[in-house]
Structure formats: C-alpha cells, structure tokens
Amino acid sequence: MPTEPITIKTPRGHELAGSLELPTGLVRGAALFAHCFTCTKQSRAAVEVTRALARQGIATLRFDFTGLGGSGGDFGRAGFASDVEDLVASANHLCERFGGQILLVGHSLGGAAVLAAADMIGRDRVAAIATIGAPADVPHVLGNIKGDLAAIERDGEGEVTIGGREFQLSREFLHKTREIDLPEEVARLKLPILIAHSPTDQIVGIENAGQLFDAALHPKSFVSLAGADHLLTKPEDAHFIADMIAAWGARYIPMKSEWPMPEQGVVVCTGHGKFGTEVHTPSHRFIADEPRSYGGDDTGPTPYDLLNAALGTCTAMTMKMYAERKGLPFEGARVAVTHERNHAEDCDHCEGEDSQVQALHRVITLLGDDLTAEQRNKLIEIADKCPVHRTLEGRLHVHTKVGGE
Template identity: 75%
Template sequence: MPTEKITIATEAGHALEGSIELPTGLVRGAALFAHCFTCTKQSKAAVSVARALANEGIACLRFDFTGLGGSEGDFGRAGFATDVTDLVAAAETLLDRFAQPILLVGHSLGGAAVLAAANDLGSEKVAAIATIGAPSDVPHVLQRIDGDIEAIRKEGEGEVTIGGRDFALSRDFLEKVENIDLLEEVGRLKRPLLFLHSPTDDVVGIENASALFGAAKHPKSFVSLEGADHLLLDQADAQFAASVIAAWATRYIPMREDWPMPDQGVVIKTGHGKFGTEVHTKTHRFVADEPKSYGGDDSGPTPYDLLNAALGTCTAMTMKMYADKKGWPLEGVTVQVTHERNHRDECDHVEAMEEGRQMQALNRRIELHGDALDEGQRRKIVEIADKCPVHRTLEGDLHVHTRS
C-alpha cells in the first residue's frame, strides 16, 4: 500500500520523522503507532500493525520519537514526558488531517506512552487504545539500561548502553521516567482498551498486563500472544498482533456513512497510490490495483482480473445451477480464465479486420468434479457454460455509454 513521508513539528522546536501507511482505497479513519523503547518506526511491530490497519481502511502514522531514527532532538534528555508530548503532536497532525477520533496503538514503552497521552488529548479525540507488551510501571525501563544510574543522578549525565546502543543520559531523563503513575492514568481513561501481551515475555512480564487490565475500566479486552518474544521479532507473531488489532479497531472506527453503496451497478472511487481504486456495490466493497511491475501496490485484483473473474464466476454458477436442477452428482467446478490481447496472431482463418482494431480473447478452462457424472452429463454441463449471462453479454452487441 502507499506510504507517505511526513514531518511533525514539536513544541520543543525540532522535527519528528513519520510515515503514514495509507489504504489503497478510501480512508475510514486514522491510527497512530508508538514504537518500543529505543526502537524506531521501522520495527516489525510498527510496520506490520500499520499495514494491517491500512488494509482495513485505517490510515496509520508511525513515527520516530525524539532523538531516534530520523527524528531530531536529544534522546538522552527527552524521557517519558517528551515521548508523551511527541505523541500528542503526532496525534494532532492526524486529527487535523482526518477530522475524526483516532486509534492509539503502542508497543512496550510506546504502549505506556499512548495510555498517558490519551488523557492529555481528551477522550473526544481518541476512538480506542491498544497496547502490545506495555509496562504498568514506567520506571521499569530503567532496568533495561546498562550503566551507572546512581552516578547519573549525582553527576547530571552519563554514558549508558540500551539494547546494544550507546546513549548519553541526563538526570532529567531519569526524573521524567520516574514521575508518572501509569495505573492512575489508565484508571482515568474512558475509552475502549485492548491489551496484548505474551505470557513468556522476559522483558516486560505478564504481571504488567494484569495490573493494567485491573486498573482499566470497561470496555476492555486482553489477548495472549502465546509464544511471542517482547519485540515480536518473529514475523508471524507481529502479523498476528496486527490482525487482531485491525479487526478489533473496526468496531470503534466504523464504516463512514457517506461512502457510496449504490442501489444498482457499481460505484468506483479513486484511492491512494498510482492505481489504487475502490469498488462499491450495494452490499460489498473491495480494492482494485495494478501489480508492482506496473507501478501499482498490488493490493487488489487488476481490472482484467475482474473481467476474467466475471466470466469465470458466472460460468461456475450457471453450471452448478443447471446440475442442481437436473439432480446430477456434480461435486464442484473449477474454472480458469485468462486474457489474450493478441488473439488475431493465433487465428489464420480470421477475416480481414478494420485497420488498427485489435482482436482479443478470453480463454476458459473448465474442470468438473464428481466421479459419478457420466460422459453425457459432463458434455451437457460444459455446453451450458456458454449460456451463462456474462458470456452472452461479452459476445453480444455490447455498447458502453458514458455521461458526465
């Protein structure tokens, strides 16, 4: 799906780097993802969740906190309070653009940050909140720091290692991490909450999820990420968490009432990316696109895929309906349809055609399933395929009328 690079201005005067994963089709809402401690917006969890939400029509912004990734500022002096301020700035950017309450999603310390930021934003701006492996005690992150914390308290600054990376931390950083009662913040929230946590998380123990869940008010939900590590390094774990959040979020970011659902025919709306297009019928909606080799995002079938599908599905339905009416033992049908652009080159017997006119063909391969069918029944069912309505339309005198 399309990815848009953006810059977020902060009150501190530096810029944060972000990426918005946009739905290929229309946008039903927006979400903000906060990455884990010292990670970046490129973490597996961040990318997987953002793209899963985009697949559900929810644009998702993932960004780098102050001093991390592509963002400006000094990480070593930032601390948790700055993370919360960053989140509020990013959220306001989404709110200005999409003009409706947003979903907040946070991983690890990012989860704690979205829980704290939600109260600063106000419940009217937040649709729902989901966390992955979040600590219930923010100072918990200090346990992951390899360095002399007490020396930093005394001297005002010192070198540390976090996750294999070297940082210079200040006393301010420590104080901003310690001066937060997250459970109190959670108890004040009045929005739907989803907590995802692995029972085998050896970085942020499962007891943190229990504490957060106990402090939260309903509606609240918990999902166990059984077997997953804290960072969701296994792509399958990241994808599972992403799919759960995306499915849960659609309850709180419902389909927009102004989306077209025509009484007849279909309505086509251009979306995002080079070819992203959304198809609306009376009761369904789906995305059409082009493959990446043509410059698309490959997020849906191509127009010719849909043409092939129209003939193939109508063929299968017609044959099954006929066999059912006759009471014949047809167990199933497989139809493969391919499109051939230069069919004229394959047909020596074709009469001369108008200059410049191209002859095309749809090639259909039919396989009938059912060992109890006799040869006569098989032959008749295949003959019926040519009588399907779409087949007749395509081979009939078809005109396309356009008005604007």
C-alpha cells in the first residue's frame, strides 16, 4: 500500500513519527492505530492492521508513542497519560485532514489507551473502537517491568528492563500509569466496540477481555484469537485479526454517497501511490495498479490484465451460454489470455513504419469428457464470436472529450 511519512506535533512540544497507510484508490474514512507497550509503529500487528484497513479504503495512521521509535520526548517520564495525549493529537491530525468520524484501534496497552482517549478526542469524532489483547487493569503492565519499582518511588527514578530493553523510568511514569480506571471509562462510552483477545494470552489474560466486554455498552462484539500469542508473532494470526477489524470497521465508516457510481460504463478515479486507480461500475468497485517492477504498489490488476480478462471472461460466458442452450455435456472451460506487444515484429503481413499490430493469445481448455470432436470444434468457433472478441477485432474508435464543460 502507499505509505506516507507523517510528523505530528504534541502539546508538550515534541514530534511524533507516524506512517499513514493510504488506500490505493479513494479514501472512505480514516483510522488511528495505537501500538503495544514499548513496541513501535513497525510491530507486526501495527503494520498488518493498518494495511488491511487501507485495503478497505480507510486511511490508517500508526505512530510511535512519546520516546519510542522515531518519536521525540522521554518515554521514562511519559506514562499512560502521555500515551492518551499522543492519541488525541494524532486523532486531531486525522480529523482535520480527512474530516468525518475516525476508527480507533489499539493493541495491548495501546488498546487501553484508545478506550481512555475516546472521550478526550470527542465522541462526535469517533465512529467505533477496536482493541486487541487490551488489559482491563492498566497498572497490570507494571508487572512486566523488571526493576526495583519501590526504589523508583523512593528515589524519583531508576533503571528498569522492559521486553529485554533498558529504560530509565520516573516516579511520574508509575503514578500516571496507576491512575486510570479503565472499566469505568469504558462504561461511559456509547460507541461500537470490538474486543479481540486470545484465550491463551500469557501476558494479558483472557479475563481482561471479559471485564472490558461486561463494562461496555451495546453494540459490542468479541473475537477470539484462539492459539495466538500476545504480540501476534505468527503472521496468520495478525492477518486474521487485521481482516476482521477491517471488515467490522467498514460497517461504521460507510461508502461515501457522493462517489461516482455511473449509470453505465465505468468511471476511473486516480488514487494514491504512483499508478493506483479505482474503477467504479454501476454496481461494483475495484482497484487497478501496476506491479512493483514498474514502480506501482501491486495492489490490483494492471490495465493489460483487465484487457486480457475482458476477452477471457466474455469467451467463457459465451461458450457456456451456447452450451446450455444446445444442451451440450459441457462442464466448463479455462481460458488463458496473454498480451503480446511486439507482435508487429514477427508479423509478415504488417507493412509500413506506422503499423502497430499487437496480439492477444488465447488458450481455451474445454472441460467435459463427453463432448464430441464436433461439439468441441463448434464451441471454439463460438468463442471467436464473443462480443468482446468482435469489438477488439472490429473498427474500434475511442472518442475523447473534456468533462465538466
């Protein structure tokens, strides 16, 4: 997906480093992702979920909390309250850029942070909230810190180890992390909530999900991540919850009514990235792109893929329609189509320097052992009469005019 670097200024004066995952096509809305305790925006969950949402047309920002990754500030003095402030600043950035309500998504302590931040962001600006492995008891995260917390309380600061990394923590960090009553915060929210949790989570037990779910008001949903670990280190677990949140979130960020869905033909809209476009038919929408080898993001079929598909699908449909009308023992077909741009070089009958003869190569495999040789030959003959085939080999003209005049 196209990724845009983002820098967000916080009220404390330092900058947060973010990555905005953009849809290849049009943007239907925006979402904000909060990473887990001492992780960064590059965690597997952060990358997978934000890109899955972008595939649904939802521009999604992941960023590093204060003092982590590429963000400024002092992590050791920040605490949970600072995470909430970071989320509010980031949410304001998204709302100002894209307008409308946004989706909040958080992993582990990031999940607790989005729940606590929702009121401060403003309920009129938040469409829904999803959490992954979030603790109901925020001070619970202090149990994952290796160090003398009592000495930090006494002396004001001290060195600790979190997830194998060394940090200098302050007394302020401990106090700010202990102050929040998350179930009480959740009980006040009147927003759709999805709570995802693994029953085998060894870091934040499944009972946390139960407490949050009980505190939440409807509409609320629960997704079990059976077999997953807390950090979603297995790709299949990260992919699963990413797609689940993307599908669920799209319910609360609906398609924009002003998007061009034509009465006939197609409308193609330029999108993000170098080549990304979004194609709208009267009842469908999909993405077209170029492969990475051509500088694209490879998020959809190429224009020539679509050209090949037009001939291949029309061929298959035409043969099936004929076979059903004639009662033939036809069990289907596979139609492979490739495009040859340099056909003119090998075409003996092409004359003149301006000749640009190209070729589509089609291989048709008929399925059905009971078809006779005569029936097979007739089906191949019919394939050459499909409407797209006739269009491509006919006298086709493209008429262009400037719209909006």
